[in-house]
Amino acid sequence: MDDETEFVVKPIGVIRTPFKSSEDTPIQSSKSDARGYVKVALEFLDALKSLDGFSHIILVYWFHRAKSPMMRMTPFLDTEERGLFSIRAPSRPNPIGISTVKLLRIEGTRLDIEGVDMLDETPLLDIKPFVPEFDNRSQATSGWLAKSSLTKDHSYLADARFEE
Amino acid sequence: MDDETEFVVKPIGVIRTPFKSSEDTPIQSSKSDARGYVKVALEFLDALKSLDGFSHIILVYWFHRAKSPMMRMTPFLDTEERGLFSIRAPSRPNPIGISTVKLLRIEGTRLDIEGVDMLDETPLLDIKPFVPEFDNRSQATSGWLAKSSLTKDHSYLADARFEE
Numbered sequence: 001m002d003d004e005t006e007f008v009v010k011p012i013g014v015i016r017t018p019f020k021s022s023e024d025t026p027i028q029s030s031k032s033d034a035r036g037y038v039k040v041a042l043e044f045l046d047a048l049k050s051l052d053g054f055s056h057i058i059l060v061y062w063f064h065r066a067k068s069p070m071m072r073m074t075p076f077l078d079t080e081e082r083g084l085f086s087i088r089a090p091s092r093p094n095p096i097g098i099s100t101v102k103l104l105r106i107e108g109t110r111l112d113i114e115g116v117d118m119l120d121e122t123p124l125l126d127i128k129p130f131v132p133e134f135d136n137r138s139q140a141t142s143g144w145l146a147k148s149s150l151t152k153d154h155s156y157l158a159d160a161r162f163e164e
Numbered sequence: 165m166d167d168e169t170e171f172v173v174k175p176i177g178v179i180r181t182p183f184k185s186s187e188d189t190p191i192q193s194s195k196s197d198a199r200g201y202v203k204v205a206l207e208f209l210d211a212l213k214s215l216d217g218f219s220h221i222i223l224v225y226w227f228h229r230a231k232s233p234m235m236r237m238t239p240f241l242d243t244e245e246r247g248l249f250s251i252r253a254p255s256r257p258n259p260i261g262i263s264t265v266k267l268l269r270i271e272g273t274r275l276d277i278e279g280v281d282m283l284d285e286t287p288l289l290d291i292k293p294f295v296p297e298f299d300n301r302s303q304a305t306s307g308w309l310a311k312s313s314l315t316k317d318h319s320y321l322a323d324a325r326f327e328e
Contacts, residue, residue, distance in 0.1 A: 005174065005175055005287065006172050006173065006174045007172070007173050007174075007226055007287075008170050008171070008172055008173075009170065009171050009172075009173060009258045009260070010169065010170045010171075010257070010258065011169055012257050012258065028295075028298045029298075030297065030298045030299070030301075031298075044235065044248075044249070044257065046235035046236055046247060046248075047233075047235040047236070047247045047248035047249045048247050048249055048250075049236060049245070049246060049247030049250065050244075050246040050247045050250035050251075050307065050308050051247055051249050051250040051307070052307070053250075053305075053306075053307025053308055053310075054250065054304075054305070054306060054307035055301075055303070055304050055305040055307075056301050056304045057249075058262070060258070060260055060262070062171055069211075071208065071210035071211040072210055072211070072213060080214075081213070082213060082214040083210060083211045083212050083213030083214050083215055084208075084210075084211035085208070085211045085212055085215050085221075085290075085291040085292070085293070086212070086213065086214035086215040086217075086218065086293050087214075087293070088292055088293070088295070088298070092290055093174070093176050093208065093290070094173040094174065094176065094224070094289045094290050096173070096224055096260065096289060096290055098222070098224070098262060098292070100299065100301055123169065123171075125258045125260060126249075126256055126257070126258050126260055127249040128249070128252055128262070129249070129250050129251070129252070129306070129307060129309065130301060130304050130306075131192075131252070131304075131306045131309055132301060132302075132304040132305070132306055133194065133306065133309075134192045134193075134194045134195075134252070135194070135264070135299070135300075135301070135304075136300045136301065136302065136304075137194075137219075137220050137264055137294060137296060137299070137300065138296075138300065138302075139219070140218075140219050140220045140294050140295075140296040140299075140300075141217075141218070141219040141296070142217075142218060142293070142294075142295045142296055142297065143214065143215070143216070143217025143218035143219075143293060144214050144217050145293070145295055145297075146217075
C-alpha cells in the first residue's frame with residue numbers, strides 16, 4: 001500500500017454523555033450503566049429504520065480528545081508496559097473507538113442509550129446493529145487482561161491512561 | 165458540531181485474505197474459518213507487544229471497495245428494506261468495518277488470523293484486543309435479523325448487498 005494513502009471520515013452525529021473529563025468516564029461500556037443519547041444528523045433519519053428491534057448497538061466514534069499515541073503504555077491498574085494494540089486506550093494511530101451500548105428508545109434522530117463510556121460531544125462515525133450470533137465470542141480468552149482486576153472488578157472508573 | 169468537521173485516517177497496515185471479490189467473501193467473521201494475515205507497518209512493531217495472549221482480536225478497517233451508501237437497502241437473504249444503520253453492509257457514510265478474528269500467531273509485523281471476512285488488500289486502521297468481559301453481550305437480541313436465516317445458517321456466502 002502506498003504510504004501516502006489516507007481516507008477522510010465525517011461525523012454522522014454526536015454522542016451526548018454525562019462525562020466532561022476522562023477521569024469521570026467509565027472505562028468500558030460493559031462496566032457502565034450511565035445513560036446518554038445519540039443525535040444523528042437529519043440526513044440519516046431514513047438509515048435508522050429497523051434498528052429499534054435490536055437490544056444493543058455498536059457505536060463507532062472518534063476519540064476527539066485523545067493524545068498522540070505511544071507505541072507502549074502502562075494501562076490503568078497495571079504495572080507492566082503493554083503494546084498499544086493490546087490495550088483499549090483512546091490514543092491510537094487512528095483514534096477510532098467502538099462501544100456496544102443498550103438501545104433504549106429511538107425518537108426521530110435521537111437514540112437513547114445506556115452504558116456510555118465516552119466523553120460528551122464525541123463525534124459519531126457509524127452505527128451498526130449488535131448481532132449476538134456475529135459479535136459474541138464465548139470461547140475467547142483475554143491475554144494479559146485475564147490477570148487484571150479490570151476484567152473482574154466492575155466498580156472502578158477509568159483514567160486517561162487506559163480509556164476515555 | 166460544525167458541518168464541515170472531518171478527520172483523516174491513515175492505514176497502519178493491510179489485511180491479506182483469499183478473497184478477491186465480494187461474491188466469494190464470507191458474510192461475517194463468525195461464519196468464516198478462512199485464514200489470512202495482517203501485515204502491520206514496521207513503525208508499529210512495538211505496539212504489538214502483549215497481544216499474543218489474546219485468542220481473538222478486533223480489526224478495524226476501511227471498506228476500500230464499498231459503493232456509495234443508500235439510506236435503505238434490502239439485505240442479503242431478506243425481502244424487506246432496512247435502514248442502513250440496522251445492517252452490516254460495507255457501503256456506509258463512513259465505510260469502516262469491524263471484524264473479530266482468531267489470532268493464530270504473531271511473527272514480527274505479521275499476524276496470522278482465522279475467520280477473515282474482508283476482501284484481500286483491505287486497509288487496516290486499528291487492532292484492538294477482544295476482551296470477552298468487555299465485548300460479549302450474552303443477553304443481546306438481534307431485531308429483524310432474529311427472523312433471518314443469516315443468524316441460523318452458517319453455510320452461505322455473502323454478496324455485495326450485505327457485506328464484503
